[in-house]
Amino acid sequence: MSLKLEHTKGEPMSTHKITTQTVNFKVFRFNANEDYLPYYEDYKMEVTSEEVVLDVLNRIKWDHDGSFSYRRSCRHGICGTCAIKVNGRATLACKERMHDMTELFGEELTIEPLSTKRAVKDLIIDKGDFWEKHDAIHPYLISDVQEHPEHEHIVTPDEAEQLLEADLCIQCGACHYACPVVEVNDDFFGPAAFAKAYRFEADVRDDATDERLQELHQEKQGLWDCVKCFECAEACPKDVNPIDKITKLHQMLFQRGVATSNVATRHAVAFKKSIARFGVLDEGGMVLYSEGPAIVKHLPLAIKMFAKGKIVPPWGITKSDNLDEIQKLIKSSSTAKF
């Protein structure tokens, strides 16, 4: 789901013209052992259409400042080591071409680590929280394997398809550090851990799916705290589309009967109830159904909104025309129970 760019595909190398442009880089610098505050170093460089972002990082280190630090390894977009941010956009440095960056942002580029508050040295961050969350969702098959199995555990192509893109994750952390909830709530698992959890939840060989799901939807750290901003889908260099996997985990909670009644699950179900009754939402009724007695905490706001003509009582709601169609479709098309 990441932003697609036009590439010069299919041109033989001999006719492919190498172009050059001047780019002003603002590069994040910080040494946690020495510096009180981070600062930005300016570099003006000629870059060619052949170069990727990593080439520029290398040139800064090799030609300008040997102390400049960043992580790199495979150079082929598979190890997930070199993820950074360019103008706020998560970028796998070895994969993205410089010219695509200037096409998106112009010729002033800011190079930063994935998370400035976790910077250790320049673009190198402490990814400890990422790995902690990754470990916490039990990212492996949990299965009672017999020592002397009598037959193979066959996974059909259709069953393997269920993993979708979740298996493509290279654990670069791009989505995790693009997630606004991770920034606010230290307990939140984050999109990478959820996508990884989905990968095992969708695996027919896994025996612990219900237990894992139960852990995933605990309040505060769990699935229901996702704000649905799609930053993770946008950031992923491998098109894993983590928010799609989060949505599928939500659906699994209901399909497998693991969902327990809390404000978030009731809120999701309240949509169906309200649509069945009015076609549209009964906004006040939705909050009441979701919160239960806890609705009292919303009373001061409700009074303010009512005074401004922002609350319509159930009897004042304009129902959808042809409501009978909607009701009939809800009867015939519902697939989930709670």
Added chain:
Amino acid sequence: MKKLKYALFTGCTAKQSTPEQMMSTLAVAEKLGIELVELTEASCCGASHLQDYDDFLSLVLNARNIAYAEKHDLTMVTICNTCQLNTAMTKHRLDNNAELKARVNEKLDEVGLEYKGTSNITHFLYAIIDDIGLDKVKEMVVTPLSQFNIAPFYGCHNIRPSELQNETHKTPENPYNPRSLDDLIIACGGATVDYEEKNKCCGFHVELQAPHTSAVLAGKAVAGAMDGNADWIVTPCPLCHLKLDTQTNHLSDAIGREVALPVLHMQQMLGLALGCTHEQLGFKHHIEKVNFV
């Protein structure tokens, strides 16, 4: 020029918690010479919460809404980012999966409807930019907003996922450096405020289950706009509007700093510039007083 005509999917909030958005949409459409046919049969889009509970049902209900726009043979215009996302997502999935489309149509057939995939779905902001054009808007401005610093707040579901969103309008949008709302502010004669949170999340969708997260995100957005010297914020999404406008006391508590700014709907800003009256634009329905008109 041929009169522009769209099928209007109002969404739920425009009829309830943001009546000013409905009022200003109609007032601005009239000024711009746009005819809007309201899809009064439409149901709620599910707001991505019904999608968490029952994916197939949400597809069927959204396909039904689109089918009504198709009956009019019109482009569907949305005025809520989340309606835009869920409706466009439904269209994308049905148009790219014949088997799923057939399953959905099997259900719609029970009520005598069919999803064909013939109507486009676009947000009002992009309909204005694509079909009227910012130059034309600029020509039509009667009250330039030249005395205001205006902070654009885009809202997630109009710019992400960019691959899907960019299918729905002609003007390409970079979610990391969006331009549409900035350009509209400039066309209205205002000065835009550039701030870090302008393309970030307002937290609306977790207001009930994660109130602290929600309030911090919204609080940071208002704070960012204030630090950029904004006189007010403008947004194309009524859900962002609710989050930023209605509970600044919670936002202030969450981030430990007093934050509050008037928040205008995109239609209200445009309405001001095009000479709509303050009554038409419904400023009396705001919680944070619109103190400059």
